[in-house]
Amino acid sequence: MRDVSIIGIGQTKVGEHWDISLRHLALEALQAAMADAGVAQADTLYVGNMLSGELNGQEHLGALIADFAGLRGIEAMKVEAACASGAAALRLGYICVASGAAQIAIVLGIEKMTDAWGSDVTGALALAADGDYEVAQGLSFVAINALLMRRYMHEYAVKHMDFAPFSINAHENAMTNPYARFHMKITSERFERARMIVDPINLLDSSPIGDGAAAAVLVPAEAARAFSGVPVRIVASAVGTDTLAVHDRRDPLALDGAALSARRAYEQAGVGSEDIDLFELHDAFSIMAVLSLEAAGFADRGQGLRLAMEGEIGIKGRVPISTMGGLKARGHPVGATGVYQIVEVVQQLRGLAGHNQVENARLGMAQNIGGSGATVVTHILEAPE
Amino acid sequence: MPTPLYWQSKANRYNLVGEICDRCGTRLFPPRDVCPECEAPAKTPFVFSGRGKVYSYAITYNAPIAFEEYIPYVVALVKLEEGPLISAQLTDVEPENLQIGLPVEMVTRKLQESGDAGVIMYGYKFRPSLHRQVSPG
Numbered sequence: 452m453r454d455v456s457i458i459g460i461g462q463t464k465v466g467e468h469w470d471i472s473l474r475h476l477a478l479e480a481l482q483a484a485m486a487d488a489g490v491a492q493a494d495t496l497y498v499g500n501m502l503s504g505e506l507n508g509q510e511h512l513g514a515l516i517a518d519f520a521g522l523r524g525i526e527a528m529k530v531e532a533a534c535a536s537g538a539a540a541l542r543l544g545y546i547c548v549a550s551g552a553a554q555i556a557i558v559l560g561i562e563k564m565t566d567a568w569g570s571d572v573t574g575a576l577a578l579a580a581d582g583d584y585e586v587a588q589g590l591s592f593v594a595i596n597a598l599l600m601r602r603y604m605h606e607y608a609v610k611h612m613d614f615a616p617f618s619i620n621a622h623e624n625a626m627t628n629p630y631a632r633f634h635m636k637i638t639s640e641r642f643e644r645a646r647m648i649v650d651p652i653n654l655l656d657s658s659p660i661g662d663g664a665a666a667a668v669l670v671p672a673e674a675a676r677a678f679s680g681v682p683v684r685i686v687a688s689a690v691g692t693d694t695l696a697v698h699d700r701r702d703p704l705a706l707d708g709a710a711l712s713a714r715r716a717y718e719q720a721g722v723g724s725e726d727i728d729l730f731e732l733h734d735a736f737s738i739m740a741v742l743s744l745e746a747a748g749f750a751d752r753g754q755g756l757r758l759a760m761e762g763e764i765g766i767k768g769r770v771p772i773s774t775m776g777g778l779k780a781r782g783h784p785v786g787a788t789g790v791y792q793i794v795e796v797v798q799q800l801r802g803l804a805g806h807n808q809v810e811n812a813r814l815g816m817a818q819n820i821g822g823s824g825a826t827v828v829t830h831i832l833e834a835p836e
Numbered sequence: 837m838p839t840p841l842y843w844q845s846k847a848n849r850y851n852l853v854g855e856i857c858d859r860c861g862t863r864l865f866p867p868r869d870v871c872p873e874c875e876a877p878a879k880t881p882f883v884f885s886g887r888g889k890v891y892s893y894a895i896t897y898n899a900p901i902a903f904e905e906y907i908p909y910v911v912a913l914v915k916l917e918e919g920p921l922i923s924a925q926l927t928d929v930e931p932e933n934l935q936i937g938l939p940v941e942m943v944t945r946k947l948q949e950s951g952d953a954g955v956i957m958y959g960y961k962f963r964p965s966l967h968r969q970v971s972p973g
Binding site (some may be wrong): 570588589592595597598646649650651672694696697703 | 845866872892893898904912920921922923925960
């Protein structure tokens with residue numbers, strides 16, 4: 452397998468794009484990435500998306516968007532792995548180019564969620580969970596995470612307020628990301644007063660839904676310099692899976708899928724967690740950020756909150772996370788999120804993150820989680836020399 | 837839940853019928869036919885006692901449409917005394933009595949209705965034990 456580089460990125464603002472259709476939103480990100488890369492054609496298009504059938508009445512997005520984008524006839528497919536669909540699409544694009552099956556692969560994440568009723572979206576998101584034995588019992592996706600949060604609080608004797616730094620940090624960073632959904636700061640007081648959704652998870656523990664699209668162009672690393680975009684090499688691409696239902700897990704508070712995925716990625720890149728300069732983790736809920744840090748080895752079991760309390764998760768900290776707002780403040784258009792994470796790591800490694808720049812960022816890690824931890828896709832990217 | 841799913845899993849839902857692995861003896865609920873511990877076929881039915889303890893709980897204020905009429909309700913992870921963890925609602929319990937470790941027992945209750953004229957779906961929920969539980973060892 453040959454090395455692969457990302458030579459172009461594009462993204463739309465995350466928001467409520469009621470006046471832009473799914474295919475137009477996809478096109479915006481796709482064209483931005485192709486322009487950044489300096490390509491007019493491609494061999495392959497993988498489209499990461501979770502809910503187009505359920506919420507937009509449209510499946511078959513690979514062929515649809517390929518044709519709409521002027522790429523009629525190329526190999527194209529939709530890729531689905533719940534909220535990990537975006538990174539899963541990148542995984543397949545990576546394999547495509549690494550194996551020699553394609554010279555230019557485009558990866559697109561797209562999700563349009565805000566055209567639907569809130570209760571329909573809640574029901575749709577539950578598709579990521581175990582339908583027969585979690586959802587059928589009345590558990591929503593938020594409830595599943597709430598059960599994890601309360602158990603964590605019980606086992607490690609922490610309080611709900613101890614989770615506030617994750618949301619505060621995310622919102623702080625989003626202030627200077629023009630593509631983020633939210634541009635407002637969160638204070639401890641607001642966090643404490645926020646409305647409960649499923650106790651103990653409140654509104655400010657939870658990432659917002661939104662519409663958005665993000666894209667990346669992949670080519671063999673050896674050919675990267677022939678294109679216009681500054682190349683960022685993919686040094687690891689790895690997937691781990693686990694049970695869908697939390698109740699089937701070996702240990703509910705151990706995200707085994709994330710640990711597997713991270714370990715495989717570290718092995719591929721020949722690095723450890725101490726070598727990672729920034730970590731775009733899957734902060735769908737504050738508890739998921741904590742468990743992700745622990746599963747990927749940035750903190751010991753039960754110590755994930757300590758990193759936040761000691762100020763180590765900020766841009767200047769030891770483990771910068773959600774550097775452009777994360778799922779919490781940049782937003783979580785579920786099937787697109789994994790590609791947003793990659794776009795943001797590329798911005799950081801190119802030195803183009805502006806006010807949010809992590810100094811001397813050499814290795815950036817992105818981890819996208821499907822469901823409550825059942826599919827985890829980890830990529831590690833390396834800055835250009 | 838869709839009516840076909842409901843019919844397919846009636847035995848599990850009414851009577852907490854799972855499986856036992858013939859090779860390693862692991863009790864499984866929900867039933868899954870392949871033992872996750874030793875990968876042997878696991879199809880022998882096993883009826884659980886229904887006794888367990890609350891491993892975690894959460895109070896739902898925002899629910900999927902099918903459960904909106906029951907808000908607020910309590911969901912939980914219950915550790916059955918035979919080993920497995922199970923997702924279910926708690927019932928007949930006051931909020932101030934909710935705690936991790938609470939001994940509970942299974943009861944059969946209404947889960948949801950599929951519309952005004954549709955099937956009424958029953959299944960397992962857990963209530964605080966009315967009988968004293970003897971902890972093993």
